[in-house]
Amino acid sequence: MPGGLLRAEKGGATAFACVALAGLICLTLLVGQVGAVVVARHRAQAAADLGALAAAGALAEGAEVGCAQAGEVARRMGARVSRCVAEQWDVVVTVEANVALGVFGVRTVGGAARAGPVDPDG
Template sequence: MPEADRRQGPGCRPDSGAATIWTAMAVVALTGVALLAFWLGSAVIARHRAESAADLGALAAASHASEGPAPACERARRIADRMGVTLLSCRWQHLDALIEVEAHGPALAGLARPSAHARAGPTDEPP
């Protein structure tokens, strides 16, 4: 009996490789979904980091407002540096510190990097 006939029993069709193609397509699709989930998770983490740094920077600047705008903004810059974000602006409106930061997160063509704004100042009522 020829060797090709021994590998295929009666009524068996030859393997066309369709399962390999479907498996490869499934692996590619799952890899794409995993990469998209990873990118989305990284973007969310960068956004949260930017929001936290803006909040803490504004609170730090407002708590040192009595020292003047420059030293207070330097406090906000130190907070931003330690949290791994870039301080874009530190402005004052009356006694309120207005902080804007940008995170170093994943950027996709056409989308801006994650950024956040925060405002902090004195309260009218004592604690």
């Protein structure tokens, strides 16, 4: 009865291939979502860097003007300033940005940067 045993397993490879393909598609989607978060995090960090530089450049006009400049730069880069602190000639800017993850909802990523004059002793 070897022929009967062979007939009982017909289609097993097709079922296995379908399950393997579904798993591969899920893994690809997961890697894509992780990539989207990484890209959003890098963009938030770039917005923080440029916002801190803009704020430091405008500190001669006052801390409020500097932080307003940081907010404008962050807004143009698709982020928002969550914190801007100016002490003497140093500025620390923290920004947040949202990233949509499809079925996983919307998450918030952030970045922080400091800008100010160069310390010749450090």
